[in-house]
Structure formats: C-alpha cells, structure tokens
Amino acid sequence: MKNIVLLTGAGVSAESGLATFRGPYGLWEGHRVEDVATPEAFRRDPGLVHAFYDARRARLETVKPNAAHAALARLDAEWPGELLLVTQNVDDLHERAGSRRLLHMHGELTKGWCLACGERFRWRGPMGEDACCPSCGEQGQVRPDIVWFGEMPYEMERIDDALQACDLFLSIGTSGAVYPAAGFVQTARHCGARTLEINLEPSLGSFMFDESRIGKAGELVPEWVDEVLQSAHSRPISR
Numbered sequence: 001m002k003n004i005v006l007l008t009g010a011g012v013s014a015e016s017g018l019a020t021f022r023g024p025y026g027l028w029e030g031h032r033v034e035d036v037a038t039p040e041a042f043r044r045d046p047g048l049v050h051a052f053y054d055a056r057r058a059r060l061e062t063v064k065p066n067a068a069h070a071a072l073a074r075l076d077a078e079w080p081g082e083l084l085l086v087t088q089n090v091d092d093l094h095e096r097a098g099s100r101r102l103l104h105m106h107g108e109l110t111k112g113w114c115l116a117c118g119e120r121f122r123w124r125g126p127m128g129e130d131a132c133c134p135s136c137g138e139q140g141q142v143r144p145d146i147v148w149f150g151e152m153p154y155e156m157e158r159i160d161d162a163l164q165a166c167d168l169f170l171s172i173g174t175s176g177a178v179y180p181a182a183g184f185v186q187t188a189r190h191c192g193a194r195t196l197e198i199n200l201e202p203s204l205g206s207f208m209f210d211e212s213r214i215g216k217a218g219e220l221v222p223e224w225v226d227e228v229l230q231s232a233h234s235r236p237i238s239r
Ligand code: BV8
Pocket: 008, 009, 010, 011, 012, 014, 015, 020, 021, 022, 023, 026, 037, 088, 089, 090, 106, 146, 147, 148, 149, 150, 151, 152, 153, 156, 172, 173, 174, 175, 176, 177, 178, 179, 180, 181, 198, 199, 200, 201, 202, 203, 215, 216, 217, 218
C-alpha cells in the first residue's frame, strides 16, 4: 500500500466544537441550503448569506484542531508514499494541525473572491455586503470563496488522478450525502483500492466500503494512523 487518498467531512471537526450540517443543531437546522449556500441565494439576499458565513468565520476563531486533525497531520509528515487529503470542510483546522498535502474541494471560510477582478485572497473577520476588494478596490463585489450547490468543486482533475492511483481510500466524518464527493469511494473501488470509512454512524455509502469503523474520529483516527505507520515501518515502501 503506497498511495493514500483521505476524504474528510464535517464530522472530523465536530469534536473541535464546529457544527456539522445534518442532524440536531446542524447548520442546515437553522437555514435552508437554498437560502444560504447557492449562487441564486447570494444574488437574492447577499446580506443573509454574508451573515451565515461571517458567523461561521467568527466561530472558527474560537476553536482549535482536535486529535483526529493532529493524527492526519502526523501521517502527512511521516507517510513515505503518495498522500492527498481532500476535505469538504471550509474550516482551516487541517492546516492549523499541520497538514500540507491537502486541498479544499468546497473552498475556504478564510478566503474571499472578488467578482469584479476575479482575485482570491485571505480574509479574516466579517465580510458583509460593502467589503472592498484588497486587489482592485471595488466595493460590494466580494463573496466568500466557497463552492455553493450547483457550482463546480475545486481541483476535480487532481482529485480524480489521485483516486485513479490510490491503493487505499479512507473517508472520515462524512454522511455521503453530497456529490461528487459521495461518489469518490466508487471511483477508488473501481480502480482497485481498499476502501475504509471511519464515522459516528454508517454513512449513506457505507455498503460501498470494504470496512466501516463506527465511532468518534478523535479516537479512531489516531488508532488507525498508528496502525498504518507501524505497517509502513515494518515493511518499508520502495518508492
Ligand atoms: C456540482 C460548502 C456540478 C458550503 C458544500 C448527483 C446526485 C444527486 C445530486 C447531485 C449529484 N451531483 C450533483 C448534485 C447536486 C449537489 C448535491 O450533491 N446535492 C445533494 C444535497 C443531493 N451537488 C452539488 O451541487 C455540487 N456541485 O454538482 O456541480 C458538477 C458536475 C459534474 C462534476 C462535478 C460537479 C457542489 C456541492 C458542494 C456544496 N458546498 N459546502 C458550506 O460549507 O456552507 S457541501 C457541504 O455539505 C459540505 O462541504 C459537505 O460536502 C456537505 C455536508 O456533508 P458532511 O460534511 O458529510 O456533513 P454532515 O453533517 O452531512 O455529516 C457529518 C457526518 O459526520 C455524519 O455522518 C455524522 O455521523 C458524522 N460525525 C459526526 N460527529 C462525528 C462524526 N464522525 C466521526 N466522529 C465524530 N465526532
């Protein structure tokens, strides 16, 4: 086993105190997806959409990475083979834990995007409707750099190449309800990879995994990383 692809969802950040989407107190409890996470919603009521993301950006400043993020960062640092961590999460907890071989397929809360000049840039604090683009200075054309429903996720080619070449696909803390992310396990299986999920409950795609470990990511992910790194050290991987 040389090449690993990891997919994370909101469940990996739950133990840090960030709400997941579905289920009690989930993000979708207080808001209808179509009111806050679609380009149409942003055109219709940018104030409501900015308030939704400004609140999440403020909350992000009050939490920190948990043991699952830390274990995945250790794996990133010590895994001798190929590794790609694909996250659906827009929080920055993987980076803050030290993960480097990482991509945000649904964008980042800590980034803005100017619809006037097309520039993307780091953004801290509230954004709001009157934000000025730090690049072109245009006012009121800045949106969160987040992939909304109906929009194409980022780096789909890079993800597909990694899935085609991976020997192991691990999915952590995701319900498997949103595509194309929910279809990655099928691509990985189709290309001969071993597939494993770690989740608090069986996900919608559980039946497609070779193995499902049910429990908290903060407990099961460090255990799994220990296992994998021990196997790598006991059978060195030829590059
Ligand atoms: C697109 C950013 C065109 C915004 C997000 C095929 C079939 C049906 C529908 C579609 C389809 N293809 C496309 C669609 C439409 C749509 C879609 O999937 N709709 C769903 C609702 C049916 N998809 C799109 O619109 C996508 N774009 O398709 O473009 C295209 C065409 C061709 C090829 C490519 C593209 C864009 C979707 C992205 C939208 N943006 N996020 C924001 O964050 O506000 S999606 C957002 O919701 C998240 O990023 C994530 O993807 C999803 C939420 O899911 P999870 O992260 O899994 O969270 P959830 O709460 O559901 O589950 C948490 C899990 O964790 C649970 O299972 C729980 O048990 C577990 N858990 C909880 N605590 C713990 C835990 N596990 C372990 N430990 C714990 N402690």
